[in-house]
Every structure is written in structure tokens, then in C-alpha cells.
Amino acid sequence: MNEINLTMAKSGKIETKRLFLRPVTLADKEDMYEYASDEETTYFVFERHVSVEKTEEAIVEYFLTDPFGKYGIELKETGKLIGTIDLRVKDENHRAIMGYALNKNYHGKGYMTEAAEAILTYAFETMKLDCVAALHDERNEVSGKVMERIGMQREGVMRHVGKWKNGEYFNDVYYSILKEEYDASRKKN
Numbered sequence: 493m494n495e496i497n498l499t500m501a502k503s504g505k506i507e508t509k510r511l512f513l514r515p516v517t518l519a520d521k522e523d524m525y526e527y528a529s530d531e532e533t534t535y536f537v538f539e540r541h542v543s544v545e546k547t548e549e550a551i552v553e554y555f556l557t558d559p560f561g562k563y564g565i566e567l568k569e570t571g572k573l574i575g576t577i578d579l580r581v582k583d584e585n586h587r588a589i590m591g592y593a594l595n596k597n598y599h600g601k602g603y604m605t606e607a608a609e610a611i612l613t614y615a616f617e618t619m620k621l622d623c624v625a626a627l628h629d630e631r632n633e634v635s636g637k638v639m640e641r642i643g644m645q646r647e648g649v650m651r652h653v654g655k656w657k658n659g660e661y662f663n664d665v666y667y668s669i670l671k672e673e674y675d676a677s678r679k680k681n
Contacts, residue, residue: 506563508610511603513563516555516576520564521547523573527595535657536629537593565594565607574598577607579615579624586622588615592638599634608642616674625668629656639667643677 506513516524521544527533528541528550541547555562561579566572575594582589590611594604615621626644628635636646644667652661 506610506614507568508606510568511607511610512566512568513577513607513610514566515559516551516562516564516573518548518551518556520573521551523595524551524564524576527575527593527597530596533593533596536632536635537591561588563607563611565592565603567603574603575607577604577611579611579619581619581621586620588619588621588624590615590624590626592635604638605641608638612642612669612674616671622671623668625666627664627666630663630665636665636667642669643673644669645673 504514525541525544525547528538528547531540534540541550555564555576561581563577564573565575565577567574575592575598577590577592580589580591581587590608592604592608612624615624624644625647626639627650628639630649640646647666647668650664650666653664654662656662
């Protein structure tokens, strides 16, 4: 087992001021279905879940089969799962890709920025990664704003990455932050 996998296996819950980032379980199916069944929330991220059973299947296939780096975003105040965030280590060069989804009822409150900042801290300080990247569909500018708020720099656009819903092409906007940039931003604050 490599060092990164061992570190991820040892990690449990990440705590922020208002959130717990913790493993997703089948007990989260109703909360996840609430946003995963909403076309507006899922359009740029994944196929909408058409039933609670599909949400259960997604939890098993994505979060339980390979749980490393995948977290539910839970509100401390209520215990409700409002989204997910993950950190997928891509190679042995200490790079990872961050991805996330958030229930639209919780947009505009800074929750995703708070969760993403905690994931960056974990990536750079605990996992000792060198670079964390993220990308978003060009039409989903709100996601790009989160990336900018956590200090990521826009690197470019990958055009016509593939075909999405309704046969339309999509472009991905790519962002990243290096460990040295993260360290410099922490010194400023």
C-alpha cells in the first residue's frame, strides 16, 4: 500500500466551523436523493437520480466500493447531508482532482467554499500533495467562482471534451493550485 492510500485510509472526519466532511453511508440516501434527483443541481455533474433506489446504488458503487477521498458534507447544526466533495489522487506525482456537488437549497451560504478549503488543507498539509486541480463545465460559472475563492488559478479551457445531455458538446474549464501557492496564501491570512 502506498503512503497516500495509507493516509487516506486513516482519515475519518474533517471538521470545519459549520460542517463535518465524513464518509457517505446508505443512511444518507434520502438527503442525497433530495439534491441528486434535481436536474438543476445535477445537470453539469452527473445524471439525475430517478429514484431513491438509484441513489442507494450510486452510494454503493461510488462512495462505498472505493471510499478513499470521498466525503459527505454534513451540516453540524442539523446533521443533514447537503452535498459531497471528493479528492481523487491521480498519480504518484502527488496531484489530485477535486470534485463537488451541493444541494441548491444551500447555495450562496459559503458551504462549498468552506468544504473545499478544508479539502485543500487536508490535501496539502496531511497528504503532502503538490497540486490540486478542479474543472467545471464552462456553462457552470458558479462552480468556477468556488475554485477562484479557494485560490485556484484558471489554466485554460478544454474544448468539446465530449457530448453531454441532449447531444450537446461541452467545454471544461480547468483550474489548479500548487502547494507553494497554498502556503503563500496561508501566510497572507
